[in-house]
Amino acid sequence: MTSRKTTAVAGGGIFHWLMQDTMDGLRRRRAVLGYLFLLPTLLGIFIFTAGPVFVSFGLSLFQWNIFKPPDYVGLENFERLLEDRRVIIGLVNTVKFTVLAVCSQVSIGLILALAVHRINRVWLRYYFRTAFFLPLLMSGASVAVFMGYIFHKEFGPLNYYLTLLGIPQIPWLTSSDLVMISIAIISAWRNMGFTFLIFLGGLSNLSQEVLDAADVDGAQGLRRLWSVTIPLLSPQILFATVTGVIGALQVFDEPYIMTRGGPGNASRTLVMVMYEHAFKHIEFGYGSAIAIVVFLMILVMAIVQMWLWRNRVFYQ
Amino acid sequence: MSTSVTRMPGDVSAAEHRRQVLSHQLGRWIPLMILAIMSGVVLAPIMWTISTSLRTGVDSFTVPPKWLPTDLAWENYAQVFETVPFARQILNSTIITWGTVLGQLITASLAGYAFARLEFKGRDLLFWIVLATMMIPIQATVIPVFILVRSLGLFDTVWSLILPATPTAFGAFLLRQYYLTIPIELEESALIDGANQWQLFYRVYLPLVKPGLAVLAILSFNFHWNEFFRPLIFLQHENYPITIGIFQLQGYMMTGSISVVLAGVVVSLVPVIIIFLFGQRYLIEGIMRGAIKG
Numbered sequence: 082m083t084s085r086k087t088t089a090v091a092g093g094g095i096f097h098w099l100m101q102d103t104m105d106g107l108r109r110r111r112a113v114l115g116y117l118f119l120l121p122t123l124l125g126i127f128i129f130t131a132g133p134v135f136v137s138f139g140l141s142l143f144q145w146n147i148f149k150p151p152d153y154v155g156l157e158n159f160e161r162l163l164e165d166r167r168v169i170i171g172l173v174n175t176v177k178f179t180v181l182a183v184c185s186q187v188s189i190g191l192i193l194a195l196a197v198h199r200i201n202r203v204w205l206r207y208y209f210r211t212a213f214f215l216p217l218l219m220s221g222a223s224v225a226v227f228m229g230y231i232f233h234k235e236f237g238p239l240n241y242y243l244t245l246l247g248i249p250q251i252p253w254l255t256s257s258d259l260v261m262i263s264i265a266i267i268s269a270w271r272n273m274g275f276t277f278l279i280f281l282g283g284l285s286n287l288s289q290e291v292l293d294a295a296d297v298d299g300a301q302g303l304r305r306l307w308s309v310t311i312p313l314l315s316p317q318i319l320f321a322t323v324t325g326v327i328g329a330l331q332v333f334d335e336p337y338i339m340t341r342g343g344p345g346n347a348s349r350t351l352v353m354v355m356y357e358h359a360f361k362h363i364e365f366g367y368g369s370a371i372a373i374v375v376f377l378m379i380l381v382m383a384i385v386q387m388w389l390w391r392n393r394v395f396y397q
Numbered sequence: 398m399s400t401s402v403t404r405m406p407g408d409v410s411a412a413e414h415r416r417q418v419l420s421h422q423l424g425r426w427i428p429l430m431i432l433a434i435m436s437g438v439v440l441a442p443i444m445w446t447i448s449t450s451l452r453t454g455v456d457s458f459t460v461p462p463k464w465l466p467t468d469l470a471w472e473n474y475a476q477v478f479e480t481v482p483f484a485r486q487i488l489n490s491t492i493i494t495w496g497t498v499l500g501q502l503i504t505a506s507l508a509g510y511a512f513a514r515l516e517f518k519g520r521d522l523l524f525w526i527v528l529a530t531m532m533i534p535i536q537a538t539v540i541p542v543f544i545l546v547r548s549l550g551l552f553d554t555v556w557s558l559i560l561p562a563t564p565t566a567f568g569a570f571l572l573r574q575y576y577l578t579i580p581i582e583l584e585e586s587a588l589i590d591g592a593n594q595w596q597l598f599y600r601v602y603l604p605l606v607k608p609g610l611a612v613l614a615i616l617s618f619n620f621h622w623n624e625f626f627r628p629l630i631f632l633q634h635e636n637y638p639i640t641i642g643i644f645q646l647q648g649y650m651m652t653g654s655i656s657v658v659l660a661g662v663v664v665s666l667v668p669v670i671i672i673f674l675f676g677q678r679y680l681i682e683g684i685m686r687g688a689i690k691g
Contacts, residue, residue, distance in 0.1 A: 108516070114594050115515035119523065122508035125564025130530045133541035140540060147547075193435060196428035212436040214681070215443065218669045220623030222640040223662045226647050227446040230655055238445055238462035270439065275684065282685045302424060331534055334625045338644055352536055352626075359540050360630050369540050376537035383532035 134376070140369035147363055158370035168371060170346045171354040174261055178350065179329035181265035182272070187321050189269065190276025191314070195306065197277075198284045210281070217274035221334035228267045229254065229339045254340055257347035264335050264348060272328070276321040283317035284310075316389075323386045327379050351375055450474075450659035473660040480649055480657065483664070485635055486642035493558050493628075493638060494621045500563030501617050502610055509572025509606075510598055514584070524573075531566040535626065543630060557631040562621065568613045571683070575609030576602060612683040615676040622668055639665045 099109055141158055145151035162168050193213055200206045216224065231237050232253040240250045253263040287310070295309040311318075333352040336342060342349035352375060359368025444464060450473060451466035477483050511517075512524050538561075546557045579602060587601045625640045632638070637645070643661045672680065 110594050111515050112517035114598075115511040115517040115520065118507035118511035118515070118598075121504040122527065122564045122566075122569055123523065125504065125561075126527060126530050126566060128545075129542055129561040129564060130533055130538055130566075131526075133538035133545075134533055136541035137537050147544075189435070192431060196432050199425075199428050200432070209432050209436055211677070212439050214677070215673065216439060217684075218619055218673055218680070219666060220625065220640050220669075222623070222625045222644055223665050226643055226662050227442060227659060229647070230449075230659070231442050231445065241461055270442075274439075278681060278684050302420060327532075327534070331536060338625075338647070355536060356626075356630070360543070365540050365544065372536045372540060376534060379534045379537075380532070386532075387529075 137369045137372055137376070140366055141373050143366040145365045147365070151366070154366070158367050161367065162370055162374070167346060167349060167354050168351070168374075171349050171351040172374070174347070174349060175330060175332065175351040177261050178265050178268070178332055179326055181262060182268045182329045182332075183322060183325040185265065186269040186273045186276050186325060187318065190273045190321065191280050191311075191318070193273065193277045194280030194284055195310070197281060210278075213277045214274045216271045219271065221271070222338055224267065224271050225335045225338035228270075228335075232263055232267070232339075255344055257344050260340055260344065260348045264332075264339065267339075268329070268332065268335055272325065276325065279317050279321050280314060283314050287313055319389055320386075323382055323389070327382050327386075330375060330378050330382070446659050447663055450656055450663045452656045453654075470656065473654070473656045474664065476654075476657045477646065477661040477664065481642050481645050481661075482635055483639070483642055483646075483661065486637055486639045487664075489555065489632075489636055490622060490638035490640070493555050494618055496555060496559040497562045497621045498614050498617045500559060501565045501568045502614060504563055505565050505568030505572050505613060506603060506606070506610065508569035509609075510576055510602060512569060512573045513576030514602065527566045527569060531570070539627070539630060546631060552631065553633045553636055555636070558621075558624075558627055562627075565613075565617070568617070571613055572606060572609050575606040579605050608679070608682075611676070612679045615672055615679045616683045619669065619672060619680070 098106075099113065100106060101109075140151075142153060142155060143151040144154045144158070193209075197206055197209050200209065231239050234240060234250055234252045234255055237253075239253070244250060252259060254260055291313065292305075292309065295305050331352055332350050333356065336348040336350055337353060337356075340348045342353055351371065355368055355371040355375065358364045358371060445462060448464055448466040449462075451469050451471070452463070452473075453468050453470045508527075512520065512527075542561050543552075546552050546561070551557045551560070583601060583605075584597060587597055592601065623640060624638070625644075628638050628641055632641075643658065643665055646658050646661045
């Protein structure tokens with residue numbers, strides 16, 4: 082047996098066992114190489130992603146700042162969270178933002194993709210695709226900065242053109258009722274390039290036979306769109322919705338830069354509240370408890386996504 | 398296309414014929430109009446940003462807004478570098494982004510190969526575990542990582558951003574797909590030619606997945622160049638990257654000239670525009686393959 086040999090002639094044995102010029106030797110070499118190649122990724126993911134998730138759960142049961150030793154408090158952080166007005170407002174704002182942003186970026190992206198798909202001229206298609214794609218490359222920070230000016234109540238170009246249409250100046254970012262809507266519009270402006278591309282990819286993969294069959298059956302125009310094309314795109318619509326929700330639940334950059342959460346708490350999001358507790362007030366325990374809430378909401382969406390994926394609803 | 402239902406000419410009354418022609422025309426022009434308007438909506442804020450960045454301070458918030466850069470006040474760009482340590486911040490962003498991209502390329506090309514082409518016990522289970530970690534949002538890990546980074550003495554260094562971002566489940570997953578497309582016969586003939594396992598990976602497979610490496614590099618570059626949340630937590634003052642730089646600029650310039658702030662924004666977009674011009678194909682391919690995060 083190889084194992085007995087290995088113990089007999091330690092180092093040389095392992096080397097021989099591994100380098101044996103047989104199919105078995107080859108298989109062993111490939112297996113060892115597999116573990117070696119995975120090591121950096123596995124180790125890194127364990128240290129920086131998987132491990133920290135469990136630590137976050139653990140931390141949420143403690144009261145801890147870096148200056149004093151941690152103090153076990155059980156579920157106290159979660160009880161405090163339920164009565165924390167800022168957390169509840171943050172949650173409401175985040176959900177409001179998510180619904181508005183995802184609905185608009187999915188529906189506009191779909192309309193744009195359907196329209197571009199009908200264009201036959203190559204250069205025109207290329208122009209539109211390029212235009213809708215461009216904002217996707219920009220940072221949330223830079224978009225937030227220039228959109229902050231464009232949506233400015235008195236001096237912003239947006240309100241200038243609206244007043245030409247007879248609409249009075251709208252306090253986009255300074256009214257508690259409007260601020261989350263404005264941020265959702267700005268976020269959808271940036272992200273609709275993503276949903277657009279997903280839908281365009283889906284449309285070009287649609288089987289022409291099915292569409293022709295629909296034609297022969299007399300389904301035309303809007304009817305065909307509604308009862309044939311859109312149902313065939315449902316995998317892409319689901320994908321765009323789920324990834325959109327996962328992204329939107331983490332919204333931070335835009336409200337942080339444009340309004341600092343204001344006016345009042347009107348644009349404070351859940352991740353902003355978490356950031357403030359964890360890194361401004363150095364409350365690692367309470368910050369972790371809020372992080373766990375964000376995580377669980379995303380986990381639900383991720384499970385939905387995994388489920389859809391395993392059931393092959395997604396495009397390949 | 399939409400009038401493919403065949404009818405005898407006599408079957409259609411004049412009124413119905415007109416209606417059909419009209420709906421055909423509408424079906425052509427309405428999408429085009431929507432697209433023209435929406436591309437304007439998307440491009441106008443970018444145009445305004447660029448042209449306002451070249452306006453003199455007093456002119457920056459003029460009403461009605463001007464769309465062409467008439468003043469060419471390039472001194473705004475110089476002023477960005479005087480107001481905040483912008484050169485330093487560009488350097489920081491460059492180091493952090495390239496460091497992360499390089500680290501991801503190395504770890505993901507190895508892991509993707511192992512998942513795609515090597516057989517060993519537990520491979521599929523490990524693959525699913527790695528895949529599942531893709532769903533973990535940054536918020537759920539950032540506090541423990543912060544504590545770890547601090548205890549390692551890496552707080553406020555570029556390593557605090559590069560190291561945690563180097564292992565990439567997404568990259569491993571993406572490159573695995575590219576390795577899987579390469580025909581296995583190639584491997585057999587290389588082995589017959591006497592290649593060892595390392596040569597098989599490095600000389601045969603790696604050159605063939607270059608398009609995949611390009612997709613990963615560009616997606617990752619774009620994502621990390623644009624990062625705001627992690628740098629805000631892990632870095633301070635002179636180590637801030639350019640995204641926080643323009644945020645600071647906006648803070649200093651609140652009452653001053655917005656042209657200077659927008660000049661900073663335009664500078665921060667330069668690498669993005671370069672990617673856009675040369676790497677658009679790779680980016681779109683990456684997104685189409687289901688890019689969830691960089």
